[in-house]
Amino acid sequence: MTTQAVHLFAGPGGLDAGALERNVHGPGIEWDDSAVATRRAAGLPTIHADVRKHGPRDFPQATVLTAGPPCQTFTIAGGGSGRAELARIVEAVKRLGAGEPVAYNDFADERTGLILEPLRWAISDFECGYNAIVLEQVPQALPVWEAYAEVLRDHGYSVATGILRTEQYGVPQTRRRAVLVARLDGEVELPKPIHRPYRPGVPQHEGDPQLEPWLSMGEALPHRGPFTVVSNYGTGGDPKKRGRRTSAEPAFTVTGKISRLRLLDPDGCELPRLTPSEAGRLQGFPADWPWSGGDISQQIGNACPTPLAAALIEAATTPARTLEIAA
Template identity: 75%
Template sequence: MSTSTPRAIHLFAGVGGLEAGTGLPGVGIEWDANAVATRRAAGLPTVHGDVRKHGPRDFPDATVLTAGPPCQTFTIAGSGAGRTELDRVIHAVKRMGAGDHIDPSMFSDERTALVLEPLRWAIGDYEAGFNAIVLEQVPQVLPVWQAYAEVLRDHGYSVATGILRCEQFDVPQTRRRAVLVARLDGPVRLPEPSRRPYRRGIPQDAGDGRLEPWLSMGDVLPERGEFTVISNYGTGGDPRNRGRRTSSEPAFTVTGKISRLRLIDPDGRELDRLTPSEAGRLQGFPADWPWSGNDIPQQQGNACPPPLAAALAHAATAPAAAIAA
C-alpha cells in the first residue's frame, strides 16, 4: 500500500462510527435522513442515497471499503427473515463469486439482500479492487462473512473473520460483532484485544494481567456518580426479568431502545435518563459528537463503536510488515 493515508468509501455509513474510529478520509453513503443530519453536523463527507444506486467507479480514489449493512433481518430482535434464509444468502454469495447477478426478490425481505452489497462493490465491475476491506455486523452474520472470505480469497485477498467482544476494544459495553478484515498486499489477522473480557461477578481488576481491565459505565460517565441501570432487553417486557447492571460494570448492548433505560441511585431513587451525549459515550463516541436529527437513540444503536472500528482499520490497513510481525 501507499505510505499516504488511504481513502475510504463507507457503505451504510450511519452516523460515522467507522469514520470516527478509523480516521480514514473518504465518503460515506447513507440513506437515513436522521443519520445524515448527524454526519453533516460532524463534518463528514456524505452522499445521501442508496448504496444500490452507486458503485466503486463513482469513487475512483477509494482504496478502502468499509460497511456495516442493516441488521434488521438477522438480529435476534428483528424479523428473523435473514436468519431463516441464511443458506440462501450463502448460496447467493457463492453465485456472486462465480459472476452471477443476484435478484433481491429471491429473499422474502429485500433488506436481507443488503448484506450482499459489500461483495458487489468488492468484486463487481471494478478491475482495480480495494486494497483493504472492513465489515462488521451482528454475530448471526458470521457465516455470511465466512462465505465472503472464500470468494475474496479467490480474488487475491488475505481474509480473517470472527466474533469480537467490544468491551475488549475500549468500548464500555458488552456487544459482540461478526467482523471481516481483508487486504490485497499481504497477510491479515483479526486485531488483538487490549482489554479483558467482562464476566459477571468477576472484579474489573481480575484476569489476564497482560490486558487492561474492561471499561465500566462509571469510567466514561464519572459525573453521574454511582448508579444502577435497569433494562428490559431480552425480557419480553416481564418486569421480574429486567436485567440490572451497576455503574461499576459495562453497559448492556446499546440498541435503539437505550433512551428507555431507567437509572436509579444507590438508594433506589429515580435519576434522569441518559442524555444523547452519555448514550453516545457508552457506544464509544466522543462526548461532543453532534447528534442531530430525529430518533437519536436508533442512530446510536445502529452505529459501529469507533474504538472497535479503529482496531479493525488498523488490522486491515497497517503496513503489511507490521501485521506479519
C-alpha cells in the same frame, strides 16, 4: 500518508470516526435522513443515497472499503427473516462470486439482500479493487462473512473472520459483532484484544495481566456518579427478568431502545435517563458528537462502536507481520 476510503451504510459515523483515528478519510453513503443529518452536523463527507445506485468507479481514489449493512432482519430483536434465509444468502454470495446476478427481491425482506452489496463493490470491478475491506454485522450474520471470505480469497485477498467482544477494544459496553477484515497486498489477522473480557462477578482488576481492564459505564460517564441500570432488553417484557448492572460495570448492549433504560441512584431513586451524548459515549463516540435529526436512539444503537472500528481499520490496513513486530 492519508488513505482514502468509502463507507457503505455509513450511519451516523461510527466507522468514519474510527477510520479517522487511523488517518483514513473518505465519504460515507447513507440513505437515512436522520443519520445523514448527524453526519453532516459532524462534518463528515456524505452522499445521501442508496448504495445500490453507486459503485467503485464513483470513488476511484478509495483503497479501503468499509460497510455495516442493515441488521434488522438478522438480529435477535428483529423479525428474523434474514436468519431464516441464511442458507439462501450464502448461496447468493457464491453466485455473486461466480459472476451471476442476484435480485434483492428474492428475499422475504429487501433489507436482507443489502448484506450482499459490499461484495458487489469488492469484486464487480476489480480494476477499482480495494487494498483493504472491513465489514461488521450482528453475530448471527457470521456465516455470510465466512462465505464472503471464500470468494475474496479466490480474488487474491487474505481474509479473517470472527466474532469480537467490543469491551476488549475499549468500548464501555458488552456487545458482540461478526466482523471480516481483508487485505489484498499482505496477510491479515483480526485485531488482537487490548482489554480483558467482562465476566459477571469478576472484578475489573482481575484477569490476564497482559490485558488492560475493561472500561465501565462510570469511567465513560464520570459526571453521573454511582448508578444502576435496569434493562428490559431481551426479557420479553417480563419485569422479573430485567437485568441490572452498576456503573462499575460495562453497559449492556446498546440498542435503539437505550433511551428507555431506567437509571437508579444508590438509594433506588429514579435518575434522569441517558442523554444522546451519554448513550453515544457508551458506543465510544466523543461526548460532543452532534446527534441530529430524528430517531437518535436508533442511530446510536445501530452505530459501529468507534474504538472497534479503529481496531478493525488498523488490522485491515497494516500487514499482520508488521503488527506482530510492533507488538
